[in-house]
Amino acid sequence: MTGRVSAVRLRALLDVDAVDRPGYRDIAERVRLLVIDGRLPSGTQLPSERDLTTALPVSRTTVTRAYAELREAGLLVSRRGSGSVVTLAHDAGASGMLAPADAGPGAIGWTVAASAAAPGVGLAYAQAAAALPAYLHQSGYVMTGVPALREALAARYTERGLPTDATQIMVTGGAVAALGLIARTLAVRGERVLCESPTYPNAIESVRRSGLRPVAVPLDEDCWHLPSFEATLRQAAPRLAYLIPDFHNPTGALMDAATRDALGAALTRARTTPVIDETMVELVLDGDDDAMPPPFAASAPDAITIGSASKSFWGGIRIGWVRASHDMVRLLVDTRHSADLGSPVFEQLVLVELLARRAEVLAEHRAALRRQRDELATLVTDRLPGWQFTVPPGGLSLWAQLPARVSSTLVIAAAREGLILTAGPRFFVGAGGERHLRLPFAREHDDLAEAVTRLARAYQRCRDRTDPPSTAAMHALTA
Ligand SMILES: Cc1ncc(COP(=O)(O)O)c(C=O)c1O
Incomplete structure (x- = not known):
């Protein structure tokens, strides 16, 4: 159990406003995405149907049907005393599976596009310590x-x-x-x-x-x-x-x-x-x-x-x-x-x-990022045929276009390989994103190679469906 989400908070997460009257499928779909990308971690207790009905501009029947659909999809279980609890059926017992911190030993968190400190940052701290006394009288x-x-x-x-x-x-x-x-x-x-x-x-x-x-x-x-x-x-x-x-x-x-x-x-x-x-x-x-x-x-x-x-x-x-x-x-x-x-x-x-x-600091930082960008581009081209991307002229990540609308499915499969990614839909305002995945390159070669190896394995499983998600619910989850 990782906590509970209030009806007001869930309404905000669902992005429902006063002029928006979503149907039950729409609510179920929005919850599904929140679960997939970790904003509603496995184990979270949802508000009661009655409380959510009060918070949303929809009828009790709509909420009841939305919860029923989520239950059928294996994303929600009802437990006596703790109401409706989010669960990822294929990974019973995991909590916050898509959050790097909870992903277990050896997991690679690939959700953040940020690098280690640029060369020279340590020195700047030492220099700032020398400059600080001039400010202490203020x-x-x-x-x-x-x-x-x-x-x-x-x-x-x-x-x-x-x-x-x-x-x-x-x-x-x-x-x-x-x-x-x-x-x-x-x-x-x-x-x-x-x-x-x-x-x-x-x-x-x-x-x-x-x-x-x-x-x-x-x-x-x-x-x-x-x-x-x-x-x-x-x-x-x-x-x-x-x-x-x-x-x-x-x-x-x-x-x-x-x-x-x-x-x-x-x-x-x-x-x-x-x-x-x-x-x-x-x-x-x-x-x-x-x-x-x-x-x-x-x-x-x-x-x-x-x-x-x-x-x-x-x-x-x-x-x-x-x-x-x-x-x-x-x-x-x-x-x-x-x-x-x-x-x-x-x-x-x-x-x-x-x-x-x-x-001087940026010259070195940029050179390292350029090398890492080119390494990642080569790895993706070699290991993930059919994936497309434009080599970006700057920044920290490749924005990969997948051959099919499988971003969320793939993120879940990758998590099972110990690779934590952000699903494409998180980057979109409203609909979209199932064809995309962001791959940050601000990491050293070995990390990038291991991340792409795990990603390629996960992708292969999704493609072949040789190791499909372990319940029918997962199919619904990623349909
Ligand atoms: C476009 C953009 N803005 C802001 C940030 C975060 O900036 P800060 O750490 O200064 O809040 C990021 C970090 O990924 C970013 O990509």
Whole structure:
């Protein structure tokens, strides 16, 4: 037993809102996906039918039939005294099977696209320790960030072709924290946020948890297709647009300069504020910095840009930032007061040191990632014939297109091989994703080779059905 999920929480997870009246199949389907990708781990107790009926805009019969369907599919068991409990029938007794931490010894967690610290991060910590005493006579509360860091970040934007001064920067506890703050500050509950689909799953979650509604614009062939964006801007009038133009997660695509200009103009016309996530921007793996298009905000003056040290240097630094107009920074600071009072000084100093040696640190980091990307591409080509992908010009993962709609099935089969992946649908806003799998390459060769070996084994089983999921329920689960 891993705990219980309340009716209100389940409603949020199911993404049901007041104007959405899902049928019982729809509810069962949404629960099925939550179970598959681990958001409802095996062992979780669902709310009673009565409580869920109260929380959802549907009848008791709909909930009863949805639970019955899940029971029939082997995803739910009813236990006296503990209500309806999520179970993965093929893996009785496992708890949170799809979560790397629970996957058992020897399991490879392949759900996170992040690397070990870039070379030079340790040295930056030592240098920051030497710089720290100069700050100790101050209070340590700096809502917008340590001035030296704000200046260094502003200088980097200016260098990239977007003139910026330090007062346009606010340091945060990472890019996701910045996104949550922007969503809470600018949008009113129920407003829409345009998102690429696929996109970064934590961003979808952050938008939803802020009470906003993500609206999908599909990336066709991993590209930004302007008419689709214009149509959604017209039809949905979103308040914000969350975009990842620089080595998009998960596709790795890079938006070209002309599309930035055209999309920026469309967003400005529609009065939709772009929130541009540049977390991956420094992970240039082909060409060099000079070949990069200008920052998106150069094409959309109202854009709010968010950045992070997490991928360029190390996730453990836990520092990100916002670049926006002075007025916007002031507004964000106002909202921030109620949540937190600034970011740690020491880690900001670490980032100051890293930015001072940026070119040298990134050169080594990029070289390692480039090698790992090419190794993974070769492994997938050799071991998984029929899988397609475009070698991304930057970022941290390959976005593989599978020969069939088997992503969730495969994720479950891979978990049985001790390989924990994120199912394609998690990256999509609404429907989609069963043909895709994200394969992060930020790992050493042996790890990549072992991961692909396990993946190929799992895929073979799915294809041949020589070792089909052990109950009929699993077929239903992945149909
Ligand atoms: C697009 C994108 N934004 C944000 C993040 C997380 O950033 P942070 O660690 O600064 O919150 C990630 C991490 O994978 C990401 O891919």
